[in-house]
Amino acid sequence: MNTSKEPLVSIIMPTYNSSKTVLESINSVLNQTYKNWELLITDDCSSDNTIDLISSVKDERVRYFKLSANGGAGVARNNSIGQATGRYIAFLDSDDLWLPEKLSEQITFMENNAYPFTYTYYQKLKDGQKGAIIKSPASATYKKLLYSNYIGCLTVVYDQSKLGKHFMPKIRKRQDMALWLTLLKLTSTAYCLPKCLALYRTDTGMTQNKLTTAKTQWEFYTKSLELPIYSALIKMTSYTILGILKKLK
Structure with missing residues (x-):
C-alpha cells in the first residue's frame, strides 16, 4: 500500500510487568509493512523495568503513558483509546506478536469490502514453540458471540470513523468481549480474514x-x-x- 495514502491505525497496548516480552511485541509493530500507525502504550504501574525498556525505543510513532494507580488491563487500554487519533483501532498485548503483513493485509481486506469490524486467525505460542492455529468462524454477530468469544483481541481492527470511539467497560475481566458486543450492536456483523497474522503467547507458568x-x-x-x-x-x-x-x- 502507498504509505502517503494509508489511513492512520492506532494500536492499543497495555503493559504490566512485561519486561520479558514487551520489546519483542513492540518490534513486531515496528516491523509492519504498513507504516502509518501510532503505538499507544499505557503501563498499569509495573514494578519491573518495563517503562525503561519502552522508553528505549526511539520511534516517534511510539508513545507511552503510565497510570497513577493499578486498574487492570481494561483501564490501561481505555487510556490508550482516549489518546488515539487514528481512523482504525487495533489491539496488541505486550506479550503477543504480529506477523509483518498483519496490518497491511487486514486494512486492505477492510477497505476492499467496506467492513468496519474485522478479526483474523491466530496461532498459539508456548515456550517459544508455535502451536495450534485458531481458525475463527467466518463472521460474528451479537447472538453468536454470546455463546463463545472466538474473536482474539490481538487480531481485532475496527473503523472508528464508522463505529465511533468506544471504551472497554470498567470490569476486571471480559472487557474485550464486552467491547465486541457493543460494536456488534452498531454493525450487524464482524468479518474474519481467514489468515493467521498473529501469535498468541500462552504462559505455561500459570495454572x-x-x-x-x-x-x-x-x-x-x-x-x-x-x-x-x-x-x-x-x-x-x-x-x-x-x-x-x-x-x-
Whole structure:
C-alpha cells in the first residue's frame, strides 16, 4: 500500500510487568509493512523495568503513558483509546506478536469490502514453540458471540470513523468481549480474514483456576449483561463446552 495514502491505525497496548516480552511485541509493530500507525502504550504501574525498556525505543510513532494507580488491563487500554487519533483501532498485548503483513493485509481486506469490524486467525505460542492455529468462524454477530468469544483481541481492527470511539467497560475481566458486543450492536456483523497474522503467547507458568474462570463468565452474563438466569445458563453451558474444545487444540 502507498504509505502517503494509508489511513492512520492506532494500536492499543497495555503493559504490566512485561519486561520479558514487551520489546519483542513492540518490534513486531515496528516491523509492519504498513507504516502509518501510532503505538499507544499505557503501563498499569509495573514494578519491573518495563517503562525503561519502552522508553528505549526511539520511534516517534511510539508513545507511552503510565497510570497513577493499578486498574487492570481494561483501564490501561481505555487510556490508550482516549489518546488515539487514528481512523482504525487495533489491539496488541505486550506479550503477543504480529506477523509483518498483519496490518497491511487486514486494512486492505477492510477497505476492499467496506467492513468496519474485522478479526483474523491466530496461532498459539508456548515456550517459544508455535502451536495450534485458531481458525475463527467466518463472521460474528451479537447472538453468536454470546455463546463463545472466538474473536482474539490481538487480531481485532475496527473503523472508528464508522463505529465511533468506544471504551472497554470498567470490569476486571471480559472487557474485550464486552467491547465486541457493543460494536456488534452498531454493525450487524464482524468479518474474519481467514489468515493467521498473529501469535498468541500462552504462559505455561500459570495454572488457570477453572472455577474462577467459570465464576467470572457467569458474573459477566448475569451482572454485566444482565441476562435472565435461564438465558445465562444456556450460554454458560455452550461457552464451557466450546472452551474445553478450544483448549484441546
